[in-house]
């Protein structure tokens with residue numbers, strides 16, 4: 001589904017990603033792990049075209065997208081939820097969700113789409129008329145994910161969704177990812193919360209200093225303390 005081959009990326013002269021190759025098959029959750037500064041966010045940002053200098057190849061369902069403008073990636077079925085969530089202040093939860101509909105080519109029935117997504121995110125359903133930014137960090141994270149999901153993407157890139165969120169909501173969030181996977185979504189997940197991420201993932205890649213240094217099934221990695229200690233201790 002998502003295929004990345006020899007991806008390189010630079011911030012000015014700093015060569016941060018040094019030839020990353022990975023793939024995420026349809027319906028898989030794949031976690032990208034690694035210490036702070038390893039290049040995880042840069043990988044997602046490069047895929048979204050947010051770094052001016054990058055090289056390599058990336059395809060979604062066989063279509064190359066690295067050189068396409070952002071809206072065309074979106075129409076190919078690629079969605080991105082950055083770490084900072086970007087909930088629009090002054091808009092309700094429902095209005096924030098509607099922004100996800102407005103961005104679509106074929107908008108269909110806006111309220112039907114909002115109702116549909118609210119079924120998957122019961123916590124949002126109860127708060128549709130509340131100001132989006134008045135919710136807790138975890139709830140805002142769910143709103144950001146729901147807003148991306150409304151476009152029915154094929155692949156979603158999630159950057160540190162559990163960052164700064166209270167433990168009970170983290171649990172709920174990981175359950176939600178498992179549910180989205182069951183609905184057929186393909187997920188590339190960047191997470192520091194290694195144990196929980198691996199429990200719901202199929203496979204994982206470890207990044208270190210801009211290179212993939214290890215990959216395995218999530219189950220094997222979960223049992224591999226040595227590798228976790230070596231590359232994932234913060």
Ligand SMILES: Nc1ncnc2c1ncn2[C@@H]1O[C@H](COP(=O)(O)OP(=O)(O)OP(=O)(O)O)[C@@H](O)[C@H]1O
Pocket residue numbers: 011014016034035036037038039040041042043
């Ligand atoms: N805007 C920027 N300009 C210059 N260098 C940057 C910029 N953003 C990140 N870097 C550098 O690129 C490298 C990779 O950073 P990146 O944010 O991708 O790491 P990460 O694995 O996501 O880490 P973290 O878990 O801390 O977010 C780091 O050395 C970082 O200092």
